[in-house]
Amino acid sequence: MTLLIVLFTLALVQIWGSGAPLHRDGWFDRWCSRIARIPALKSDVRLLIGVSILPPVLAVAILMVVIESAVGGLGVLLLGVPLLLYCLGRGNFNDVLSAYLRSWYRGDLQGATYAAGPLLQEIHESPIDGKGLHAQVFRGAAYCAFERLFAVLFWFILLGIPGALLFRLSALYAEKARGTEREAAGARWLWLLEWLPVRVMGLSLAIVGNFAGCYRAWRQCLICRERDTVQVLETYLEGALGGIDASECSASGDLPQAQRQCGAEIEALQSLLSRTLLLWITVLALAVLFA
Secondary structure (H helix, E strand, C coil): CHHHHHHHHHHHHHHHCCCHHHCCCHHHHHHHHHHHCCHHHHCCHHHHHHHHHHHHHHHHHHHHHHHHHHCCHHHHHHHHHHHHHHHCCCCCHHHHHHHHHHHHHHCCHHHHHHHCHHHHHHHCCCCCCHHHHHHHHHHHHHHHHHHHHHHHHHHHHHHCHHHHHHHHHHHHHHHHCCCCCCHHHHHHHHHHHHHHHHHHHHHHHHHHCCHHHHHHHHHHHCCCCCCCHHHHHHHHHHHHHCCCCHHHCCCCCCCCHHHHHHHHHHHHHHHHHHHHHHHHHHHHHHHHHHC
C-alpha cells in the first residue's frame, strides 16, 4: 500500500504541478496560536513545540488505524494519497526553476532574482550579484527539493502518514517561529528530523551521480553536527555532480561562458534529483516485491 500511495501521489503532482489544491495551513496556524496562549506552555519552548505538533499527528495516526479496520486497504489508499499530498512542500519546484533559467539565459538578473524568490526564501539569503545569486539558487533548489519531497517520503516510508505529517508540521512550525523566541528551538527540532534523511539522500546521490566524489563527501559529513542541512546537501551535490562543463547547457545562442556554466549546473541538478527520485521508487518497489 505504501508504494501505491507514493505512485498515486506523484502522479497527481505531475498533473497539478504540486499538491497546492490541498495545501491549506490556516488550521495549523490557528491551532498553534491557541496553544501559544496557554500560560503553562509559554515558559517551556520544547513543551510548546511538542504540544503544537504531536496532537494532530496522533489524531491522524488513530484515524488511519480506524479507517484500515473499518474499510481496509482501499480506505487507507483513499485517505493516504490526499494526506501525503498535503505533507509535500509548498510551491511548484519545476516551474520556479524553469522561470529562473529563462530569465538567467536572457541575462535578466532582476527577473531571475524575482523568479528564484521561493528558493531563496527556503535558505533565507539575499543575493548580492549574479554569481552570488547562482550559488544561492543552487543551495535553495537543493534544499527545496529535499524538504518538499525527499524528507517527506523518507518519513512516510519509515513511519507512514503520521511520520510524513510530523515532518511537514515541524517544517511549518519552524517557519512560523522565525523571528520569535521560539526560532532556535524550532530550527533545532527540524534539523534533528532532517539529519537522517539527508544522509540517506546523500548516499542515493552517490549511487546515481559521481560515486567517488559524493561518497567522499558523504563520509566527511556522516557524523557532522555543526553543518546545517543546506550545507550538507551542497557538499553532497558538489561531489555527486563532479565537473559540469558549460557545453552541457541546453540554451541556444551565443551566451557568455560563465552564464552557460551556471545554467548547466542547475540543469544537471534537476537531472540528478530526478534520477534520485527514480532510485527511491525502484528500491521501494523491490522492497515490496520481495517482502
